[in-house]
Amino acid sequence: xxxxxxxxxxxxxxxxxxxxxxxxxxxxxxxxxxxxxxxxxxxxxxxxxxxxxxxxxxxxxxxxxxxxxxxxxxxxxxxxxxxxxxxxxxxxxxxxxxxxxxxxxxxxxxxxxxxxxxxxxxxxxxxxxxxxxxxxxxxxxxxxxxxxxxxxxxxxxxxxxxxxxxxxxxxxxxxxxxxxxxxxxxxxxxxxxxxxxxxxxxxxxxxxxxxxxxxxxxxxx
Amino acid sequence: xxxxxxxxxxxxxxxxxxxxxxxxxxxxxxxxxxxxxxxxxxxxxxxxxxxxxxxxxxxxxxxxxxxxxxxxxxxxxxxxxxxxxxxxxxxxxxxxxxxxxxxxxxxxxxxxxxxxxxxxxxxxxxxxxxxxxxxxxxxxxxxxxxxxxxxxxxxxxxxxxxxxxxxxxxxxxxxxxxxxxxxxxxxxxxxxxxxxxxxxxxxxxxxxxxxxxxxxxxxxx
Numbered sequence: 332x333x334x335x336x337x338x339x340x341x342x343x344x345x346x347x348x349x350x351x352x353x354x355x356x357x358x359x360x361x362x363x364x365x366x367x368x369x370x371x372x373x374x375x376x377x378x379x380x381x382x383x384x385x386x387x388x389x390x391x392x393x394x395x396x397x398x399x400x401x402x403x404x405x406x407x408x409x410x411x412x413x414x415x416x417x418x419x420x421x422x423x424x425x426x427x428x429x430x431x432x433x434x435x436x437x438x439x440x441x442x443x444x445x446x447x448x449x450x451x452x453x454x455x456x457x458x459x460x461x462x463x464x465x466x467x468x469x470x471x472x473x474x475x476x477x478x479x480x481x482x483x484x485x486x487x488x489x490x491x492x493x494x495x496x497x498x499x500x501x502x503x504x505x506x507x508x509x510x511x512x513x514x515x516x517x518x519x520x521x522x523x524x525x526x527x528x529x530x531x532x533x534x535x536x537x538x539x540x541x542x543x544x545x546x547x548x549x550x551x552x
Numbered sequence: 553x554x555x556x557x558x559x560x561x562x563x564x565x566x567x568x569x570x571x572x573x574x575x576x577x578x579x580x581x582x583x584x585x586x587x588x589x590x591x592x593x594x595x596x597x598x599x600x601x602x603x604x605x606x607x608x609x610x611x612x613x614x615x616x617x618x619x620x621x622x623x624x625x626x627x628x629x630x631x632x633x634x635x636x637x638x639x640x641x642x643x644x645x646x647x648x649x650x651x652x653x654x655x656x657x658x659x660x661x662x663x664x665x666x667x668x669x670x671x672x673x674x675x676x677x678x679x680x681x682x683x684x685x686x687x688x689x690x691x692x693x694x695x696x697x698x699x700x701x702x703x704x705x706x707x708x709x710x711x712x713x714x715x716x717x718x719x720x721x722x723x724x725x726x727x728x729x730x731x732x733x734x735x736x737x738x739x740x741x742x743x744x745x746x747x748x749x750x751x752x753x754x755x756x757x758x759x760x761x762x763x764x765x766x767x768x769x770x771x772x773x
Contacts, residue, residue, distance in 0.1 A: 460675030
């Protein structure tokens, strides 16, 4: 995996975000508009020509490959290309995750671009958002980890619209961290997930030093 | 879930796709360019202004809500808003799935927009693509079904780039269909998934009439 140090100040990060966030929001808007538009074929063709012009202008200077996951020396991450949280990635809603020890949560609005069954969130999109959240919950103490196994249970269809999601660490054992997560609409939980996160070698807890299960988080939703 | 009949001919479907597919490809290109561009802030702002103009033009006539899942009377589906396979959805790579009885497979190229860890496919994106494939495999005989449980195991990081995926029905029991799926790069399987798909009531097989497990599909990858 590719990491890189990009040693910029918090102010410079904010300045860059003030430019790219509105741009990415406009692209999200465009993704939605292309799905739902009912204008004529000629107008769709005209839209394509204009988009191609914009792409050509943006590509006059571009980084090779992907955005990667740069960090400042103060270890502020800038995962701006990330498919779930990326500030430069129009595929991401983006999730704006709030973290406290062992917990990650967020509100999100999933529109037409996240559809699977008619009018409903694609089951795989729910898995994508919950995979991101379990990773964020597992790393709130700075421990790096990757998803080893993710089990997602679909309790009922999730309508497109405003949703909340929450992930909470439920235990630790050696290099494994166990995380439970849920996605909910106004009527309660629609999807739940359990993840076994795995930390790289050298990050395991000593034998028998598993963290206790925190209070069951699902009633908080 | 929302279904609707849109009774158009195969020729009319092809005609519409010939307009929307190149448009959506251009938006995919734009999503990638916004992630990777290194042009000046002024140029990024100019891009945003042009995109907003395109969005306004497309939105002069648009359907409410989402695209939905229209079908012709011959039951040809047009899930063009779908997050994994949608011809109008720039979030979808899109997967172009080949189906045979009990099997769904596809090649795909996942670029910068599908990133999680630096240079690698987001684990949740792998889950999204495999969720789509298990649904396609389970429905090759026309039986409607939805994902009940999806278990995804990450064997090693999946580098961004050219990948293949395959899903195969391994058994049936009442309203449940069991499907095994894999995602692979040139060196072999990187992610595997098992799904329990559930069909609506009235679609169950009689007791004891479970289908036999087909030959293990993983060696084919």
